[in-house]
Amino acid sequence: MELFIAYKNYSSWSLRPWLAMKVTGLAFEETIFPFYHDTSLTDFAKQEAIPASVPILKIDNQIVWDSMAIMEVLADTYPEANLWPEAKAWRALARSASAEMHSGFMGLRSQFPMNCRRQTKVNANTESLKDISRLAALWKKFYQADEVLSASRSEGPFLCGAFSIVDAMYAPVMWRIRNYGLFVSDEFDAWSEAMFALPAMQEWLRAAQAEEWDIAAYDSVE
Structure with a gap:
């Protein structure tokens, strides 16, 4: 491949x-x-x-x-x-959230382009604040899903317990929240730390830091 x-x-x-x-x-x-x-x-x-x-x-x-x-x-x-959760109910939730990421969160994505190398503090605008509020609600939904779904969450620190496609879909959001000094929720912070600690994510970061290309429009967000 x-x-x-x-x-x-x-x-x-x-x-x-x-x-x-x-x-x-x-x-x-x-x-x-x-x-x-x-x-x-x-x-x-x-x-x-x-x-x-x-x-x-x-x-x-x-x-x-x-x-x-x-x-x-x-x-x-x-x-x-096992790119999707094994339990049908968790797969449905993960697919719904993945599709929402695919087509939504345009405020956050527009104001805060992904930039792994740059850390700065930027205040969220109205549209980004709406997206951050939605993230908080979505993370709460995942962390409380055991109470309403027919299957228990698997062991692990990710959205469905074990890592799956839904975590990959929201991976860039981790960089946006982390590197622009934003806050979503305690649940999001716990997930973000687990994502950042992944050896694969650290490999990606090292490669990003080593790249020689610059895009001025992405590096000047403030």
């Missing part, structure tokens, strides 16, 4: 499947398309007749694009990786 991604310092969508694959031990090669600095992504997209966006997965000579599509294909192809 080969995963095509963009800048590790800035690309939130690239982080999602990369992290899921690393944490679950799926072997793959990676190729970086620094699309602000060259035409490699647009050239590849034109060749494959797909949107010029990352991430992209090549698996068994098939091209798969979009983070959620990639992770669903991986879950189908490698069921032993």
